Amino acid sequence: MAAALQTAALLSASHNLIDPQRFRVGLLARSLPGRRGSIFVVRADGRTSGFFNAKSRSGNLITNAVATKADASTSSTASKPGHELLLFEALREGLEEEMDRDPHVCVMGEDVGHYGGSYKVTKGLAPKYGDLRVLDTPIAENSFTGMGIGAAMTGLRPVVEGMNMGFLLLAFNQISNNCGMLHYTSGGQFKIPIVIRGPGGVGRQLGAEHSQRLESYFQSIPGLQLVACSTPYNAKGLMKAAIRSENPVVLFEHVLLYNLKERIPDEEYVLCLEEAEMVRPGGHVTILTYSRMRYHVMQAVKTLVNKGYDPEVIDIRSLKPFDLYTIGNSVKKTHRVLIVEECMRTGGIGSSLRAAIIDNFWDYLDAPILCLSSQDVPTPYAGTLEEWTVVQPAQIVAAVEQLCE
Amino acid sequence: MAAATAAAARRVSCSLLRRDHGHLLPLLRPFASSAGGQPQLTVETSVPFTGHKIDPPSRSVDTNPSELLSIFREMSLMRRMEIAADSLYKSKLIRGFCHLYDGQEAVAIGLEAAITKKDAIITAYRDHCIYLARGGSLVESFAELMGRRAGCSKGKGGSMHFYKKESGFFGGHGIVGAQVPLGCGLAFAQRYLKEGTVTFALYGDGAANQGQLFEALNISALWDLPVILVCENNHYGMGTAEWRAAKSPAYYKRGDYVPGLKVDGMDVLAVKQACKFAKEYALQNGPIILEMDTYRYHGHSMSDPGSTYRTRDEITGVRQERDPIERVRKLIVSYELATASELKDIEKEVRKEVDEAIAQAKESPMPDPSELFTNVYVKGFGVEAFGADRKEVKAVLP
Numbered sequence: 148m149a150a151a152l153q154t155a156a157l158l159s160a161s162h163n164l165i166d167p168q169r170f171r172v173g174l175l176a177r178s179l180p181g182r183r184g185s186i187f188v189v190r191a192d193g194r195t196s197g198f199f200n201a202k203s204r205s206g207n208l209i210t211n212a213v214a215t216k217a218d219a220s221t222s223s224t225a226s227k228p229g230h231e232l233l234l235f236e237a238l239r240e241g242l243e244e245e246m247d248r249d250p251h252v253c254v255m256g257e258d259v260g261h262y263g264g265s266y267k268v269t270k271g272l273a274p275k276y277g278d279l280r281v282l283d284t285p286i287a288e289n290s291f292t293g294m295g296i297g298a299a300m301t302g303l304r305p306v307v308e309g310m311n312m313g314f315l316l317l318a319f320n321q322i323s324n325n326c327g328m329l330h331y332t333s334g335g336q337f338k339i340p341i342v343i344r345g346p347g348g349v350g351r352q353l354g355a356e357h358s359q360r361l362e363s364y365f366q367s368i369p370g371l372q373l374v375a376c377s378t379p380y381n382a383k384g385l386m387k388a389a390i391r392s393e394n395p396v397v398l399f400e401h402v403l404l405y406n407l408k409e410r411i412p413d414e415e416y417v418l419c420l421e422e423a424e425m426v427r428p429g430g431h432v433t434i435l436t437y438s439r440m441r442y443h444v445m446q447a448v449k450t451l452v453n454k455g456y457d458p459e460v461i462d463i464r465s466l467k468p469f470d471l472y473t474i475g476n477s478v479k480k481t482h483r484v485l486i487v488e489e490c491m492r493t494g495g496i497g498s499s500l501r502a503a504i505i506d507n508f509w510d511y512l513d514a515p516i517l518c519l520s521s522q523d524v525p526t527p528y529a530g531t532l533e534e535w536t537v538v539q540p541a542q543i544v545a546a547v548e549q550l551c552e
Numbered sequence: 553m554a555a556a557t558a559a560a561a562r563r564v565s566c567s568l569l570r571r572d573h574g575h576l577l578p579l580l581r582p583f584a585s586s587a588g589g590q591p592q593l594t595v596e597t598s599v600p601f602t603g604h605k606i607d608p609p610s611r612s613v614d615t616n617p618s619e620l621l622s623i624f625r626e627m628s629l630m631r632r633m634e635i636a637a638d639s640l641y642k643s644k645l646i647r648g649f650c651h652l653y654d655g656q657e658a659v660a661i662g663l664e665a666a667i668t669k670k671d672a673i674i675t676a677y678r679d680h681c682i683y684l685a686r687g688g689s690l691v692e693s694f695a696e697l698m699g700r701r702a703g704c705s706k707g708k709g710g711s712m713h714f715y716k717k718e719s720g721f722f723g724g725h726g727i728v729g730a731q732v733p734l735g736c737g738l739a740f741a742q743r744y745l746k747e748g749t750v751t752f753a754l755y756g757d758g759a760a761n762q763g764q765l766f767e768a769l770n771i772s773a774l775w776d777l778p779v780i781l782v783c784e785n786n787h788y789g790m791g792t793a794e795w796r797a798a799k800s801p802a803y804y805k806r807g808d809y810v811p812g813l814k815v816d817g818m819d820v821l822a823v824k825q826a827c828k829f830a831k832e833y834a835l836q837n838g839p840i841i842l843e844m845d846t847y848r849y850h851g852h853s854m855s856d857p858g859s860t861y862r863t864r865d866e867i868t869g870v871r872q873e874r875d876p877i878e879r880v881r882k883l884i885v886s887y888e889l890a891t892a893s894e895l896k897d898i899e900k901e902v903r904k905e906v907d908e909a910i911a912q913a914k915e916s917p918m919p920d921p922s923e924l925f926t927n928v929y930v931k932g933f934g935v936e937a938f939g940a941d942r943k944e945v946k947a948v949l950p
Contacts, residue, residue, distance in 0.1 A: 168720040173591050262791030262861060285761035285797040286728045286789055314727065317764075338606035352699065356726035528648065528710030529699035531918045 186483035199251045226352040229412045237379035238268045241386035242306065244415065245277060246495050249304065252390055255282040255291050256308030266346060266405050292318035292343065296395075299341040304390060312347030312399065313359040327370035328394045339370075342389045344398035348439055348489055349526050349537050351403070358526035358533075362466055363495045365397055374420055375399040375438045379409040381464060384418030384437035390419060399466070401439045401489075409436045425472035432483040432550055435474060435500060437463045440538060447543035456547060458485075466496050469503055477503060482513040483550050489537055492520040518548050577698025578843050588625070590616045593887065597822035598879075605864075606811035606840070609829040615822040617889040619665070619899075622822055627657040627877045627897050630681040632906045633690060634850075637680065637697060640910070643853045646697045649726075652710045652850040653681040655818075658876035659784055659844045662684040663752060669829060670747065674722040674735040675754035677712035678784075678848075679728060682754070686721035688714065690909035700916035701795050707919045708927070729755060729762030732781065736768040739779035739839075750778040750834045752827070758789025760803050769839060780830045783843045784817065790852040791861045804843035808862040818842030818874040847874065 175319035232240070246252045254269055260283040261532040263270035273281040284291040290308065295305040307316040315322065322343065326484045329337045349358040367375055374392050376382040382400070426441065427448060441462050448458055459477055463470060478484060484504060486497040504516060519538045526536050593615050634654040640646045653660070657676070663673070664685040675682050680693055688704060696703025699710055705713050705724075712726040722738060725731040735753025739862060742749050759765065760783055772779050783803040789795050794801045802848035803814030811833075815826040830840050847870045851858025858867070884890050890898075 257789075258791045265790070283792055283796060285792075286758045287761050287763060289763055317727070317730075348578075350648070352710065354648055354712050354726055355708075356712070357649065369772075522924060524924055527708040527919070527924060528705075528713070529707040529919045529923075530647065531921065532708065532924045535921055535924050 156388070167416055187282045196459070217294045227410060229410045231408060231410045232379060233405065234376075234379045234382050234400075234407045234409075235268045237409075237411060238386050238400070239270065239272070241383040242269070242390075243272065243275075244270070245387055245390040246280065249324060249390075251302060253280045253282065253298075253307065253394055254306045254308065255284055255295055255402055257284055257286055257310050259283060259308050266402075268405075269308070270279055277342055288314050288317040289321060293321040295324065295341050295343075296321055296339055297528075299339045299395075300329065300337045304340045304342075306342045306344060306390065309343065309345030311347050311357055311359075312345045312361060312403075315343065315345065316319060316359075316361070316364070318459075319364070319461050322365065322371070322395075322397075323368045327368040330370060334442040338393050339395045340390075340393050341395045342386075342398060343391075343395070344386075344400060346400045346402040346405070346548075348401040348403065349521070350400075352528055352530055353402070353526075354528050354532055355525035356398045360489045360495075362399055362490060363499075366496060369415075370395065371467065372396045372420060373399065374464055375401075375466055376464070377401070377404060377438050377441045377462055379407060380411050381418055381424060381462075383411060384416055385420065385464070387415075388420045391417065396420065399438060401491055403439055404442075421468055421470055423473040424462040424464050425459075425473065427458070427460040428515060429457040430481060431457045432459065432476070432485055432547055433477040433481045434458050434460045434485045434487060434543075434547070435463050435470060436460065437466065437496070440489050443484040443538060444487050444543055447540040447547070450540070450544050451547055454544075454548075456551060458547060469500055471503060474500075474504065475508055478508045479511050482511055483513065484516045484519040485543070485546055486516065487538055487543055487546075488518070488520050489522055490520055492518075493523050495520050505508070514550055515525050519543060519546055556873070557755065565817045582783075590615055590618065593620070595821055595883065597814050597825065598819045599822075600741065601822070602814040604802075604806070604807070604812040604814075604841075605809075606813065606833070609825055613825045615821060615824075616705045617884075619885070619887060620880060620884055620887075622896065623661055623665070624877070624880045625898055626661050626685065627651075627820070627880065628902045629690075629905070630657045630660065630684055632899075632902050633680065633684065633693065636906050636910060637694075637852070638854070640694070640697065646711070646854075647699070648710055649677065649814065650697070650854040650938060651678040651852065652854070653678050653848070655849040655870070655875075656786065656846045657681055657785060658820040658879075659754075659782075659846055660825055663827050664819040665679075665824040666827035667750070669719045670806055671831070672720040672722055672735075672738045672742070672749065672751040673754065674731050674738060674751065675724070676728065676731055676756060676759065677726050678725070678756075679712070679724045683714040683716060683721060683724075684758050686716050686718050687719040688721070690906060694910050694913035695916045697919065698913060698916075700913060701919050702913065702916035706923065707909055708923065729765055731755065731758035732759070732762070732765045733768040735781075736777055736779050736839075736919075739777040742773065743775070745776055748835065748901055750780060750831050752782055753778045754782045755783040755801060756789065757783060757787060757794045757796045757801070758792070760785075760806065761789075761798055769807055769810055773807075774837040778834040779839050780827070780834050781810075781839065783840045783841065784846055785843055786846050786848045788848075788852070788861065790856065793861060803842050807839070807841045810839050812841035812843065814843045814845065817846030818870075818876045818879065820876055820880060838917060857873070866926050872908075 150227060258265055259269040260273035260281045269281060292307055295307040297434055298305050326339055329339055348360050365371060374385050374396060376385045385398060389398050434444050444460055448460060459481055461477055486500055488495060488497040490496045495522050501516045501518050519542060521537045524536060527533055594612050595615060597611050597613060600611050631654050634652040637646060637650060637652060641650050660681045673682060683693060691702060692704040696705055701707055712724060714724045715721060732753050732755055735751050739751040785803055789797050800806060802805040804814045813826055816822045826842055830842055833840050849867055881895055885892055
């Protein structure tokens with residue numbers, strides 16, 4: 148039974164490989180046994196910087212992870228390669244591997260050490276690495292972010308955790324003025340290889356101040372790179388890439404995605420920070436999304452497919468800079484764009500993305516770009532109102548229908 | 553004759569109590585009647601006050617039986633409300649964050665006993681009981697916690713955003729430490745408008761390490777603002793103990809040039825005395841810091857069990873030795889203002905009141921979807937936001 152399923156996966160995988168139009172991003176080339184020397188930087192068009200085997204069994208990788216329970220029909224876990232874990236465990240794995248690899252990597256944040264992290268991302272790291280590498284800070288975001296930036300200037304690679312992205316507003320001066328600017332104003336002398344990470348987004352009735360979707364606030368800061376993870380696979384890959392990057396990276400996680408389960412490869416892999424992820428190749432319309440909205444989009448896609456549409460879904464992942472290569476190829480194919488995001492409508496990521504697409508791909512568009520974002524209101528506490536604040540799958544379906552008519 | 557026997561019995565019972573629980577009971581003194589017919593009681597606080605750059609007030613606090621009984625009732629009400637909120641959270645009627653105040657009731661009640669509704673109070677997210685003390689109703693609290701229309705913020709704020717403008721309660725803030733500059737601003741307005749009132753800005757030991765606090769304190773001291781910074785030191789900033797977050801856990805001394813007072817926050821009469829003293833001081837001289845040595849029985853919030861960073865023995869130890877309600881109960885019983893069974897009746901009554909309030913709050917409906925867009929701006933701007941699917945009203949420019 149297991150063997151039959153695996154063969155089926157192989158067959159479908161090779162079918163994917165043959166069709167160049169459909170095969171895009173994020174597939175891991177798995178050829179070498181053993182871990183040493185086999186890290187891969189996975190790129191959009193299948194190029195890798197490590198060892199590459201043309202007959203790679205891409206079917207083992209879940210490229211369109213949707214937040215559903217693990218399929219009951221799949222064979223027992225023992226026969227599938229890789230290991231299953233939750234998103235916060237994937238982040239921890241990435242962090243731990245980087246801390247093992249490079250003694251300059253340290254973690255700073257509130258309750259990350261002995262408490263184990265408020266979302267358990269740093270659980271177990273403090274006993275393993277000690278108090279100097281996993282630092283419990285007092286509640287003083289402005290100062291410890293500033294200290295992280297100062298440490299980065301001399302060669303350390305701190306990972307600063309904001310317990311919630313909203314708290315990083317307290318550190319905004321340090322992030323904007325120092326973190327983003329120092330490499331430029333010093334003429335290239337100082338590098339700031341810092342990673343600032345934390346959960347944001349609308350959770351389950353956490354109140355206005357703890358449900359901020361403020362990716363766009365950081366968007367204008369020159370010198371920063373912004374990425375948003377959405378699955379355990381890309382969470383681990385982006386975490387590792389962010390730590391290895393010489394630039395300051397802000398990694399946006401989402402409060403509601405920490406318990407997503409997925410099977411990720413055993414081998415070491417690093418994803419490309421500037422890359423978008425093709426979640427579902429299609430032809431009628433391009434849906435651009437990131438973070439939690441990816442799952443709302445995939446839920447809407449189920450309805451859309453039943454209605455006969457063939458949407459192409461891209462998880463843009465890199466919020467700054469945008470992966471206009473992947474996006475552009477998609478626009479040239481479908482000619483219709485829908486952006487679905489959790490950010491605010493006014494000045495959100497979606498509005499800049501829309502401007503970028505219009506600037507670059509105007510001639511390829513057959514319809515105005517539609518952008519669904521969250522309402523310009525503080526997130527209310529009441530559950531029903533909170534649902535209305537963010538985009539729901541029904542609205543996505545309606546928007547696609549409107550675009551395609 | 554009967555009076556003498558009664559007095560003798562009182563003395564015996566007092567000394568008995570003192571022998572058994574000497575370290576708990578305040579030293580008792582016989583009371584004399586005041587002119588108004590209410591007997592005046594003088595009670596000593598559990599420990600003397602410690603001052604920083606100031607002479608601490610006297611340890612003897614004046615009170616009277618009706619005050620003590622109402623204190624007991626209010627504290628039991630608060631305790632009951634928080635425990636009811638705990639079970640409502642576990643049955644998923646309250647969602648999100650819920651930070652409970654049980655164990656710290658003495659601070660809320662003692663503070664309220666020392667001031668008027670014209671004075672302002674601002675605090676952080678552990679605000680349910682302070683809201684109650686400022687005159688908020690149980691129904692409004694529970695309705696807000698459950699996100700209903702009848703809530704004090706119409707269901708849009710939640711646990712961390714309780715406010716009551718008429719009684720000078722300014723919330724209710726989720727970002728740690730951010731309420732302290734706000735509080736200093738309230739005091740600035742009070743000084744500007746020459747109101748003769750003060751502001752109490754409450755914060756925790758975790759927030760005491762925020763830079764904005766020291767910035768605001770500097771400005772307040774410079775401008776002689778009538779603000780009292782009250783550090784509710786429950787010794788844990790979420791999961792981090794105070795000795796791991798602060799080099800100097802003597803929070804009352806951290807004002808440096810601003811005087812401070814350390815108070816036993818589990819003794820409601822000590823809190824009352826300190827706040828009265830602080831109010832008089834602040835009206836004359838500017839800011840002062842009060843550190844309330846208190847304790848929370850629950851974890852930081854409902855998602856924190858509260859036992860990973862402290863031992864259960866510690867929690868039960870504090871509950872046995874320093875519980876604020878028990879202290880007042882012993883006071884009342886020893887002064888024979890009420891019998892133990894009468895106090896139990898009060899607690900039963902309180903429990904019933906809380907249950908009725910919960911039932912009433914549950915009946916309140918959820919807010920209407922149109923409420924999503926109300927109160928973003930003050931009406932009159934002429935803008936309407938529109939729905940995500942673009943099928944609703946478009947924005948109307950003024």
